[in-house]
Amino acid sequence: MIDLLVRGGCVVTPAGVVKAGCDVAVDGGRIVALGRADQPARRTVDASSMLVLPGLVDAHVHLGCSSWDAVTPNDWYHGTAAAAVGGVTTVVDFATQTRGRLMMEAVDAWRSRADPDAVIDYGLHLSITDASSATLDEISRVVDYGIPTFKMFTIYRSHGIMLEDDQILEVCRRVHECGGLPGVHAENAPIAERNYARFAAKGLWQPHYHALAKPDYVEAEAINRVLFLARVASAPLYIYHLSTALGLELVRRARAAGQAVLAETCTHYLTLSADCLDRPDGVNYICSPPLRSVADQRALWQALSDGAVALVSTDEAGYNAADKARALGGPLEAIPNGLPGVELRLPVLYTQGVEGGRLSLERFVELNCTNPARVCGLYPRKGVIAPGSDADLIVIDPGRRVRLGADTQHMPVDWCAYDGLEVAGYPQYTVARGQVIVDDYVFCGARGRGEFVPGRLDWSGLSSLGLTDPRKADGPAA
Ligand SMILES: [Zn+2]
Known part of the structure; x- marks a missing residue:
């Protein structure tokens, strides 16, 4: 008797898609067989006329941020819990180093x-916030622990998490030496800071100016610079939340030249535009990088189908409308992103x-499943329906439709970025x-049942x- x-x-x-009539047998938390499995089971879920997909992996969330x-x-x-209702079975958050302290302290705090x-x-x-010798020496320990992906910020100077170019180069080198994958939140800090100051001096506090403070070249310049630094370090590079056609063009060019780079984008850069910032509740839509144009969206969709962008995540960091509104009328940088x-x-x-x-x-x-699991080092345990993998899967009735809103979503956030959108x-x-x-459709999971999965x-x-390992692509490292 199997479990499920x-x-x-x-x-x-x-x-590929096994058209219909495929059984998935689950026992001991894992998938044990696919195809025709006439085994008796403690529980049977009838999935005829339903889609069965791997549970989604969200490679970019900030929970309790x-x-x-x-x-x-x-x-x-x-x-x-809300993620599970939305079909997500694994999330990957960012343990953020306090500058000057050990990275493992952040790991312990997050865990x-x-x-x-x-x-x-x-x-x-x-999220690595300094390049001291203590930090550089600790990287191999963090990788061995099961955290192989490192994010560097080229912005957020006042938050104490921004790295300078020399530090980015050092971190790229050392992460790569240790078998990890360096990544970047790419926005040019001085240009954005100057724009914010310029708008502040004129009393331009409206959310509209958030997007104008960080136009597409603010992202693209930082991508260009970090691509170059990663190339100098012979390191692969993961670009978090790519949002612009201009940045995408640089990624495409680098990939065509054989550089090991992959890009992620997020749901909102594919589906929402900067026009949202002009709505009465526009302050809610402040995020970084900012929402972009419809032309940027089109370029990103194209990149999803042709492979130039490898994964989609959410960058979940949903603040309540009240917290966003409280900061309105002051400096734009002070509004929760x-x-x-x-x-x-x-x-x-x-x-x-x-x-569509x-x-x-x-x-x-x-x-949404396989590539995020690969990039975070969780594949093939996560992100795939195959014998031996964790039994993380979802069953979808494609005919059922829901109208999204703050009242229908399960996240306890008091507004919905897709209010009124009808979805399946x-x-x-x-x-x-x-x-x-x-x-x-009813959540019944137990608090604390989730486990840390080393990557x-x-x-x-x-x-x-x-994302070929550049050590192999280029021969012996210099
Ligand atoms: Zn993020």
Whole structure:
């Protein structure tokens, strides 16, 4: 007797879509068989006329985020519970180093908040905020611990997390030597700071000016610079939340020249534009990089289908409207940045991508499940329906539609970035390590059942994303 049989669905596997009538057999938290499995099971979920996909992996979330003197309501419990309702079975957050302190202190702090509360499994990136010799020496320990991905900020000077160019070069070198993957939040700080000061001097506090303070070249210049530094270091590079056609062009050029770089974009850069900032609730839509033009959106969708962008995440950091509004009328940099979205990537992108004819179901799974798992070193345990992998999967009735709003979403945030949008794709069942944690659309997972999953990068697997290990591509490192 096995634990669970998901019977007769249309299953997306690494080999493609198994059209219909495919069973997924689950036992001991793992997938044990695919195809026709006539085993008796303790629980059977009827998936006939349903889609069965891997649970989504969100490679970029900030849960219980407390920058800007406010805390996001999506803490580790509520955020991961809402994520599960939205079909997400793994999130990857950012342990952020306090400058001058050990990185492992940040890891311990993040784990002590996540472990008691996480409903789904999680991994971590490390946001690295200095390049002292102590920090550089600690990188190998962090990689060995199971955190192979490091994020550097080229902006947020006043938050004490920005790195200078020499530090970025050093970190790229050392992370690469240790077998990790350096990454960047790319925005040019001096230009943005000058623009903010210019608008402040004229009393231009409206959200509209947030996008004008950080036009597309602010992102593209920083991408260009860090691409060059990574090249000098012979290091691969992960570009977080790419938002512009101009930045994308640089990524394309670097990839065409053989540089090991991959890019992520987010749900909101594909589906919302800077016009949102001009709405009465425009302050809610302040995030960094800012929302862009419809032409940028079009370029990003194209990049999703042709492979220039490898994954989609949410950059979940949803502050309540009240916290955003409180900062209105003062400096634009003081307004909490970020959008709530960890629950909504699946329905929004399924609807606009798969139903909208822009993405095949297979490509949707690569972008939202498989590739995020690869980039975070969680594949093949996560991100795929295959024997031996964790039984993280979702069952979707593609005909069921929901109108999104603050009242229909499960995230305890008091506004919805997609208010009024009609979507399909919410899963009827979410299975995480073999447990049904969303049962007929109702969340029933236990607080704290989620576990930390150590990440180990598999460079041969990453080569399918154009991220060949430069040590091998270039021969012996200089
Ligand atoms: Zn982020």
